[in-house]
Amino acid sequence: MQVDTPVRERVMRAAISLFAAKGFGATSIREIADAAGVTKGGVYHYFESKDDLLFEVYTRMLRMQTSRMRTMADDDSLPLPQRLHAIVADVVETSIANLEEAVVFFQSVHLLAADRQDQVRAERRAYQDRVRDLVAEGQATGVFRTDVPADLIVNYHLGAIHRLGSWYRADGPLTAEQVGTHFADLMLASLRP
């Protein structure tokens, strides 16, 4: 992994903003270069291909969110429901803090090169599986309802979080923290036995 130079980072930021605003397919390298204040050749100096730029969005987001989730999931000092609550609130907050990345994330996976798509989906799946295990554990210990499959529960609630980018606005009435708390509250409430 290359070290981030200021220029490289500027290109990356420009790409993310444009991908979020116009979509990956509708954004040209030319536009990214212009927005970053370099030439097309300059972009290719730091990234091998347009696909590389997109892939890095996924790498960054996944690594960060997965790492935070795992830390919290493995923290036995809290009872399981509180742990789940904290995890959901946290992923909401980091998604909002990186809203453009989040928008790109759930809008453009299918445009990644096939092998990278597999890789991203696998990591995504691992994330989901870990959360599913927490839910299943709660069902086994009787703190969560058991009439709904754990997989569906996770798909349901993570799905809700994945749509954040389509409606949340920084200048709206709710802070990231408030949304995080509300989301976690709704999830936990829905799981009461």
Added chain:
Amino acid sequence: MQVDTPVRERVMRAAISLFAAKGFGATSIREIADAAGVTKGGVYHYFESKDDLLFEVYTRMLRMQTSRMRTMADDDSLPLPQRLHAIVADVVETSIANLEEAVVFFQSVHLLAADRQDQVRAERRAYQDRVRDLVAEGQATGVFRTDVPADLIVNYHLGAIHRLGSWYRADGPLTAEQVGTHFADLMLASLRP
């Protein structure tokens, strides 16, 4: 692809499948024509532009789902929670019944021509507003919790439904009806005061 179905319909079906599988931007008119067994010119005989093809997906889905929702929302013979339960279960079932359309729907709005994007978003917004009013009514009459804003509640739960296409598989363990019931159960449970 059948040869005896009307050409226009064959083109539309081919387009929906390809859009769902590869994304709107990554699907070429050439591919649609090939899949439908016509020439490129043939596609343009029935549709004015690629955008037209996409727009028709939205028109069909929106009209159908909005109409069903309104009928149920206005049906005073059921108590409000049951009405909401029925609405959610129904939109889940029709989304699964038209899963490819649903995938396209939530993946490609931003690729529509600007004016049509506005139109779709406005109709979508009307849909959400109607559901939000039901939730708010429940909050006012004390059957739903009031510590979470109605708007956020609707964004949360409709968001979960909108991600159906990213994980539901027809050959999986759950029928559309089961998913509908589970989703509606989760939503209602999360709203208990």
Added chain:
Amino acid sequence: MQVDTPVRERVMRAAISLFAAKGFGATSIREIADAAGVTKGGVYHYFESKDDLLFEVYTRMLRMQTSRMRTMADDDSLPLPQRLHAIVADVVETSIANLEEAVVFFQSVHLLAADRQDQVRAERRAYQDRVRDLVAEGQATGVFRTDVPADLIVNYHLGAIHRLGSWYRADGPLTAEQVGTHFADLMLASLRP
């Protein structure tokens, strides 16, 4: 040559207007059909090809103007200068009376099919040659100046007439008759020995 039905004439008129307004190349059969109130197939019922439509403009104009010119050129009852004056005034007037045809005429010859282009140019050449002979006759008899070649004189003055369509407007200050007289006056004045 087919007899003119009202529909056929309507198609022809629509074509001329559109060719004059937008150019031959930029006008589609579809537009002609729409303007004439028929379908594309209808146009092809009366004309074999788009080129046919254009060619007929030339046929009509050339036949009409050549015939009028010849009649006047051969009329020995008038002295030569007056004959030339009348000829010029007349071609100006008929060009203005059929201004759209005239515009098409001098803007689109090069778009005709090659063989028809040759044919039109040959007839056009015959027209010029006849006028050139009149000028040469005047030079031989001493009524016109001889220091300028007759060919150049004809090219000069017919050229001026051919540009009529680029500036004459029916709602402008001058009638067709006035323009005809002025043009003929200018020509004759320029030829004084």
Added chain:
Amino acid sequence: MQVDTPVRERVMRAAISLFAAKGFGATSIREIADAAGVTKGGVYHYFESKDDLLFEVYTRMLRMQTSRMRTMADDDSLPLPQRLHAIVADVVETSIANLEEAVVFFQSVHLLAADRQDQVRAERRAYQDRVRDLVAEGQATGVFRTDVPADLIVNYHLGAIHRLGSWYRADGPLTAEQVGTHFADLMLASLRP
């Protein structure tokens, strides 16, 4: 087509020749690229659109001819008739020296993008107006006839010049200088009071 001239210029020359020979509409980018010895992409590296190519013909011609005309029109050291004579002879000579451009010029204005068409027509109009003022000045001072409107006079004689491209051939009997003198002689003769 030479290989060592700068690419941009080679493309421009190829475009002018083809536009003059076949017309703007009937010339494809492909043909221009082939004639210039580059690829289609190469053409678009230097020109944003086909329209750009055409527009540049107008820009070059207008700037050059307008500037020459103004210098001569403003030169008070010559009496007005001689000035007008020199102007006409000069525009004829430069038109012949750039005959292909001249052909394109008067054949394809109507194919330019609307806004550029306006711009070209406005500059063209300014050119005509300046010449018209010279004629009017001559009428006011009694050196030119007054029974024909100055506007019509200018339209007449500039019209004749604009048709040069339709008949002048470099291998014909007359040099550019001879044609220029003859044209100017004819014009001046036609203006005698």
Added chain:
DNA sequence: GATGAATGAGAGTTCATTCAT
């Protein structure tokens, strides 16, 4: 006499990418 479905060739244009400098 007239239609509209269907074609096929080609148009202008965009763009990710390569590479010599």
Added chain:
DNA sequence: AATGAATGAACTCTCATTCAT
């Protein structure tokens, strides 16, 4: 480290034309 010239493939879309009905 960075540029800009140049490519080539693909794209959406247009259109004159044909033909069965």
